[in-house]
Amino acid sequence: MKIFITGGTTGIGWSLAKEYLEDDHIVGICGRDLSRIETGALEKFKNLKTYKVDVTNREELIAAVDEFSEGSLDLMIASAGRSVGSKTKEPDFVASRDVININVLGVLNTFEAALKNMLPNKKGHLAAVASVAGMVGLPGASSYSASKAAVLKLCESYSMDLKSFNIDVTCIAPGFVDTPLTQKNDHGMPWLMSSEKAAKKIRKALDRKKVLFVFPWQMKTVMFILERLPRWMYRAFMQMPIANYSK
Template identity: 55%
Template sequence: MNYFITGGTTGIGFELVKLYLSQGHRVAICGRDLSKLPKGFHEQHKKALWVYQLDVSDREALVKAVTDFTEKAEGLNVMIANAGRSVGSKSNIPDFQSAKEILETNVLGVLYSFEAAMQHFVSKKSGQLVAIASVAGFVGLPGAGAYSASKAAVVRLCESWSIDLKPLNISVSCICPGFIDTPMTQQNTHSMPFLMSGEKGAKLIGKAIESKRALYLFPLRMNLLITFLSLLPRFVYRWLMGLQTFNYSKQS
């Protein structure tokens, strides 16, 4: 199997890279900063690992990289749009520049990743598109408006396309983790309930991708919590999350 993973130099993406390489698959990754890869990792896996330096918001560069990998590896089976941005210090005053960057990476990055893969999937009527979203896509979290909005967009995009692309034998999977211990979540200054290791998270994600789950929220306790919060009347949710106990945005 051939996998292309965006944002594969660190965090969940890198854990997935290690998982798939250990299973004997061929993997391509892209990232803005390749120095985040452990020293010697690429050389150690050179026969099965392709590495591209690019930003997923650069549509042309991403299409070029996916095409290059597909030609050299003789095919593409799974595109995993994993690259993402967040803000560790969550202020109640929106940072509009950060919001713009989050939306560009988390929404356009997924869109461009899927577009690059679709060029190859449509012709052969086979393939799998995977987006790493978040449980934050189901509620508006305090201090994380842009992040929550970006993940909500990805959830709905995947839901629609899972219907549209089924006749073409192209499956779409939306993976929504809770808190995973990664460099991105380590920026957070608030508590992170049900925190899970990156390695364990990658194994669960790998199983969900393999079984072609259309939507996968995990861990179970976070799934139940987010489902409960999403079903509350919105005025009750806003009141609850505005309480000091739950509102972890920094007041200015």
């Protein structure tokens, strides 16, 4: 398979890239800083192609995906993303704008670039890494929650719209995964999972063409309940000390 992964230089994206490279698939990854790629990876994986691209730059991303695909792309995984870091009550509008730009417009640009190479062949698979944070409005993480909610809904709509073009769509909503993104968190992270383990689970869900994959199951259960609570009850619960996962 020919697979392109945005945000493939570190974390979940890189672990997914390795999953596929070890099985001899052809993988293209992009990020803004290629020096973050694991040392020796380019020598080890001959099927790995790297692109220095910012997903918010639509033209550059389309050019990179076109160059990699040469008119044929099997799977696109939009993993590039950022969080604000520490939870804040006072909104940081500069960071918030960047979060929405990368996490939402970046995914839109990624899907546009992929579909350009999938629609003419009437086959392909789009995937995006959203988050359980998009299932509710999390206190202290407003723009991140909003950005991931947008990705969840974008994928839900696309999963129906693109069916007639034989394009599958998968939205992945992980709980906490141990990556550079979460290593800077100053709050507790229940059910934290290694990015290697997360990548194996995600790959299985992609193989099964799942429309929505929420994991781990413990976090999925909690989020399922929080999502369905009357909103006044949710807000009251989230303001109780038990919901404040401080270290």
